Amino acid sequence: MQPIVVENIHKSFGDVKALQNISFLVEEGELFGLIGPDGAGKSTLFRILATLLLADKGTAAVNGSDVVKDYRTIRSQVGYMPGRFSLYQDLTIEENLNFFATIFNTTVEENYDLIKEIYEQIEPFKKRPAGKLSGGMKQKLALCCALVHKPKVLFLDEPTTGVDPVSRKEFWEMLQRLKTKGIPILVSTPYMDEAILCDRVALMQKGEIMMINTPAAIVAAFGKKIWAARADNMYHLLRDIRAFEGTESCYAFGEYLHVTLHTSPEQLKAYLETKDHKGLVITPAKAGIEDAFMQLMQEQNEAV
Amino acid sequence: MNNYAIVTKDLTKRFGDFIATDAITFEVQQGEIFGFLGANGAGKTTAMRMLCGLLKPSSGEAKIAGFDVYTQTEKVKKSIGYMSQKFSLYEDLTVKENIRFYGGIYGLGNQQIKDKTHALLQQLNMEKEAGHLVSSLPLGWKQKLSFSIAVLHDPSIVFLDEPTGGVDPITRRQFWDLIYEAADRGVTIFVTTHYMDEAEYCNRISIMVDGKIKALDTPQKLKEQFNADSMNDVFLQLARAKS
Numbered sequence: 001m002q003p004i005v006v007e008n009i010h011k012s013f014g015d016v017k018a019l020q021n022i023s024f025l026v027e028e029g030e031l032f033g034l035i036g037p038d039g040a041g042k043s044t045l046f047r048i049l050a051t052l053l054l055a056d057k058g059t060a061a062v063n064g065s066d067v068v069k070d071y072r073t074i075r076s077q078v079g080y081m082p083g084r085f086s087l088y089q090d091l092t093i094e095e096n097l098n099f100f101a102t103i104f105n106t107t108v109e110e111n112y113d114l115i116k117e118i119y120e121q122i123e124p125f126k127k128r129p130a131g132k133l134s135g136g137m138k139q140k141l142a143l144c145c146a147l148v149h150k151p152k153v154l155f156l157d158e159p160t161t162g163v164d165p166v167s168r169k170e171f172w173e174m175l176q177r178l179k180t181k182g183i184p185i186l187v188s189t190p191y192m193d194e195a196i197l198c199d200r201v202a203l204m205q206k207g208e209i210m211m212i213n214t215p216a217a218i219v220a221a222f223g224k225k226i227w228a229a230r231a232d233n234m235y236h237l238l239r240d241i242r243a244f245e246g247t248e249s250c251y252a253f254g255e256y257l258h259v260t261l262h263t264s265p266e267q268l269k270a271y272l273e274t275k276d277h278k279g280l281v282i283t284p285a286k287a288g289i290e291d292a293f294m295q296l297m298q299e300q301n302e303a304v
Numbered sequence: 305m306n307n308y309a310i311v312t313k314d315l316t317k318r319f320g321d322f323i324a325t326d327a328i329t330f331e332v333q334q335g336e337i338f339g340f341l342g343a344n345g346a347g348k349t350t351a352m353r354m355l356c357g358l359l360k361p362s363s364g365e366a367k368i369a370g371f372d373v374y375t376q377t378e379k380v381k382k383s384i385g386y387m388s389q390k391f392s393l394y395e396d397l398t399v400k401e402n403i404r405f406y407g408g409i410y411g412l413g414n415q416q417i418k419d420k421t422h423a424l425l426q427q428l429n430m431e432k433e434a435g436h437l438v439s440s441l442p443l444g445w446k447q448k449l450s451f452s453i454a455v456l457h458d459p460s461i462v463f464l465d466e467p468t469g470g471v472d473p474i475t476r477r478q479f480w481d482l483i484y485e486a487a488d489r490g491v492t493i494f495v496t497t498h499y500m501d502e503a504e505y506c507n508r509i510s511i512m513v514d515g516k517i518k519a520l521d522t523p524q525k526l527k528e529q530f531n532a533d534s535m536n537d538v539f540l541q542l543a544r545a546k547s
Contacts, residue, residue: 036472037443037444037470037471037472037473037475038443038470038471039442039443134344134345135344135345136344161469161470162466162469162498163344163498164342164343164344164498164543165343165498165500165536165539165540165543166343166539166540166543166544167343167344169540190469190470190471191499192473205472234484234505235484235485235487235488238481238484251473251474251477252477252480252505253501254500254501254504254505254534254535255504255523255524290473293472293473294473294474297472297473297474298474
């Protein structure tokens, strides 16, 4: 049995189509990522799966239970960390954790092995109110509270948004360790670079899933040759390459520009040599998830 | 006045026993894109508030566009633009009303506001949305609009506090096009971000750890110095070293 089964889900708020025709499966023990910007529909999807919102159309099941009929069963079986920090700010770390354990008819001690590793990092501050914790610590506490009843499925809605790169890296390391304990995890993120840390991902934009696959397969399916270009004045280089008629797309990508061409790179080089750039380099580059996402977005926009 | 947009020397802010910003010293040139990085809680926001004339330093010096942050805070505020992800536009005003409001705040005349509104809407390709409430715009549009409003009064420096959170990768790059364009016109850009690929777009970067500036150079030189492939590696090496 797949822990999460979503079939043909639709949800609108007035004129806004928040989710359209969403279908996917999450396998046993899988770390599955929903990757997309704000407004893609990620949180709406989590709320439907967590039985907090009814879909207009379609069905979904979590751990074999229907999200409408069996909502009570689901609520006791899932761990859900919403996008907005929603623990009690005026309770301490310890009090929050005990509170959530009690709600689920259990104790912190009973499933301590599951949260031990994470909890030990915040334990020195256990008497501190949750509202006075740093972003990274809040996130660890919220994860502990979502795990305290040993859930059969874990939902994490944008756990790393607004968090610095160090805390983000630590958080993903925690998820990799949790995965080894066999809990299937559905996690969302607007950071494209986090996609490669998932087993499989759904790339979402404007309420639709554009593609579902392993990160490696998504990158491999990117059909076009990408060239990386750089020069001393990157803004002028960007403008010049965009003005070149053989250019299909040109975007900044870290220290390079990523360029796709209708023509050969030699022609681009010849054109740029007339523009007097200093330190010009053009080399072949490998596509990443972000290249694939941007290409799919453009196809989606053209289809409208 | 020399050619520096920002000059600080041993700039410090204490809250009780806690030193939020610990003797930072750096200069930013006019027209430079300067990335101000650091982990959550490293002291970036405190430093930025002092540079904007919103918070009085405990000690040290800072000059913004040639004005002193202790004695000339009003002149500092007039010389800068500011945009943050969390707050910038009034959601219950229309696009045009927001422009008019900020234009008025910065003391622009009626004709100036009219001309600027026209130019801005044209540049952003938002003429049709001029009468729409800001709350009805997609996030990416709001961000582009609030950047354009932050530079409406032609400030010599603009402070951007995590301006691009949550938007799609194409919109994020369009936003950087606006930043590049402003810098090309000579506006100094002072920007914080958690996206390390954006750090690479900056001319120079400083990285704060525990209130101090631990590294400051071009992205290229920082990567050489730390023997790292990417700014992400540089950042992780520095910010992790403390714990």
